[in-house]
Amino acid sequence: MTTTSTPTQKGGFRVGVQRFGTFLSGMVMPNIAAFIAWGLITALFIPTGWLPNEQIATLVNPTLFFLLPLLIANTGGRMIYDTRGGVVATIATMGVIASTMGTPVFDGGTPMFLGAMIVGPLAAWIMKQVDKLWDGKIKAGFEMLVNNFSAGILGAILAIGAFFAIGPVISTITAWLESAVDWLVAAQLLPLASIFIEPGKVLFLNNAINHGVLTPIGTAQAQDAGKSVLFLLEANPGPGLGLLLAFAFFGLGSARATAPGAIVIQFLGGIHEIYFPYILAKPILLLSVIAGGAAGIATNVAFNSGLVSPASPGSIFAILAVTEKGSYVGVILSVILAAAVSFIISAIILRATRKRDIAAGNAGDLSAAIAQTEANKGKKSSVLGNIQHDGAAAGATATDEGLVATLERKPINKIVFACDAGMGSSAMGASVLRNKIKKAGIDGVDVTNKSIANLDGSEDLVITQRELTDRAKGKTPEATHLSVDNFMNSPKYDEVVELLRAEGH
Template sequence: MTATSVEPKRGGARVGVQRFGSFLSNMVLPNIAAFIAWGLITAIFIPDGWWNLIAGTQGAEQPLAALVGPMITYLLPLLIANTGGRLVYGVRGGVVGTIAAMGVIVGSSIPMFLGAMIMGPLAAWVMKQVDRIWDGKIKAGFEMLVNNFSAGILGMLLAILGFFGIAPAVTFLSGLLEQGVDFLVSVGLLPLVSLFIEPGKVLFLNNAINQGVLTPLGTVQAQEDGQSILFLLEANPGPGLGILLAFAIFGIGLFRSSAPGAILIQFIGGIHEIYFPYVLSKPILILAAIAGGMTGVFTNVVFGSGLRAPASPGSIIAVLIQTPLGSMVGVILSVVLSAAVSFVVAAVILRASRKRDLEREGAGDLAAAVARTEAAKGKSSSVLSGLGAQAERAEDDAEVAGITSTAVATKVQNIVFACDAGMGSSAMGATVLRNKIKKAGIEGVTVVNKAIDTLDDSADLVITQRELTPRAEQRAPHAQHVSVDNFMNSPRYDEVVTLVAEQNK
């Protein structure tokens, strides 16, 4: 764990793609509860829903089914537009973005999720530029008048633009995408999308892929067909389960010991990020993820199965809740078979490299890992002897010098865990470290979790997963940055606790 310089690092193309994908997903993720509510209302109250099935009145119209149309047509796109506008220009941007989004919603015959994702941020950005024109030039007493009328007039103009310009273009684009998906399904090629989705996931683009692309497209398809296979392309927990099972049985050292706990968090909790470090530790394991993903998609294509609404998080519980009764067999088989295939492929890879891994100096051996860490720290540590965490990469251990209170000028009082969405994995890591700090009897230190895009320099220390650290350094250049492979139980946490305890003394 090393202190970084105050100059932000260039992240390259990968970081740029992550940032764009994160922005898309951050428009949808805060509103995912609304998607789930819509999915539950649809599943329960439509004519062939659960209510009529239990009551034995299949096909009967239920009054509450009237909520389904307005929610998907107006509520969900407007929530997305408002969130996108807020990301760009705060509350003012959210209001103007919502006004502008009404133009694309009314101007189209399909739910305008993509249109809302365009108009919300675009309108907020235009409002921000307009405000700069007369910033500091308005006479005292006229600020509210100018601000309200400028936002209202600009919102009206952008709503008109959306109605006549953006809505037809997005409708045409949505039609092309839908035809593309239908074509892939008809010719049996849809499983090939796993060649792109699975590698993208382990590079922490999972939220961007799912919430930024598949959820909007799948929601439109679900309104027309009652379900969508797109909701399962990324959210299927089977591939990750198979890989973790392979590590639990055929892995070595700390990877093997931590895999059972990771299975519970990934499969039941739905936090898929937990298995990404396992794949990244041996990149050839991406073949196991791809094989499992393709198997799951193929199974759903054969059975014609899908979900009524997004399963978020990607927990088996959330998946089953959103599964129509007619798709239950196909969905369950897709999870089981994808897990089985990814397990077999991962097991073969792990067995083939097991001897080489064991012979490699210290790899997978807890005692050796502890010895290397203590050597890097320059002193022995009682807490390291009890580590039950994932092995850190050997090349990073060469950089680990152990932060001490003399190495950090700023006292650490505000610790932030940051992940792509600021919800699942970072919340888990924050809870783990918060409990460690509490057990150490340390007071006056806050530990919170945030999305990377909301980071600022108010944080004293930022903890991120390794692949996301370059983005975090750009957002909070003056903070200390700590990279970990696994938010669940990293040895870096004990060093942070030691640092904070020494500073408090």
């Protein structure tokens, strides 16, 4: 029997937080290379660095105070209103930067990352609204004159307004946040952050905190102290490593078989999303990564260790590359202890539930949704259970006959894997499917990866991890959407290949 799929509205608050976090991530992630460059210059050439050099060290403050915030502002402005928005956003952000400088030279200023995240997109949005006022009303030959002067005048006004109205407020908020972090460290409560961070990672809710708070405050701390523990709250690969090791030794079925490969991707490649399906298949394992994360944070606090800049992706190589000169012992121990704690707790849970999982026929199945896992413990979910499609115009239907029957009325020429940042896990998924399509001898199908924020409606089939599907559907309601639990190992890819064969590719 065939039934038409209907749009669903679920997880409103969660989706809203994810969308906000994605927007912040979209401003910061493309510029992480600049943060790392600043961190390396700082670690090497400041007076306490590995290779002190007074001349080269003069790059540190201009990069921190000007380059990084302006890059964030420009990226945010482009996300709202393309190049024109980026230019006006950059001009306006100079206002908040200048408001904190004290003097023309660097005298006690505050890095304006939060200010750039607020003022940049806001300035671009205002420019977009102003342009609408005379859209189509400018006489031929005067377009360039109006466009240039309107952007210049508005940019100047916004920069002055940001200087007086927004800069001081952001400086105050930043000082409060720094004080709050210092208090948590002094009270030895910072490890409790894992209670929020680890579940947030699995549900893709962490970007709002990570890019909205931890990176800006951590960078400010690194300016003052040369390092910050905040850069390690999320990036520490230890909890995920311990979890995957436990599955490699004590897991069942496909979970055990895929765990060793996932370890390489997670620990060495830094793509933490690879271990999320293992937790979703058995949610109680959140306890292990929470405990592991707390152990890692506690270790760094005890050793007063930290990184000089954000480590992205969260690979052990990236972390060691930006570890502060005197923090290697603490940072390495934090990874080892986090992995050990996570491994022990995960192993206990897996061993305790092993007989029940075998008896229930749930031996290592990673394809079940967390809701289906809780509601139908021990039963495999249908591989079609996640196929959802918005918009009757696309004509997609859900059937019991498989993905081919579901999608056969919609030609598929462009397949896009989408995730938060548009790199990492989505790139791996695209590579897996691309190889399957190539081996099947299928031509004429474009398989790429991008961030959800950059979906533009040209996609025929969008593949996302389950927790991100609602947001992807909001960006491309006319596309067909396919949810998977694990980008690296999904049985649905074979159905996609069969669909393409049926279409005659």
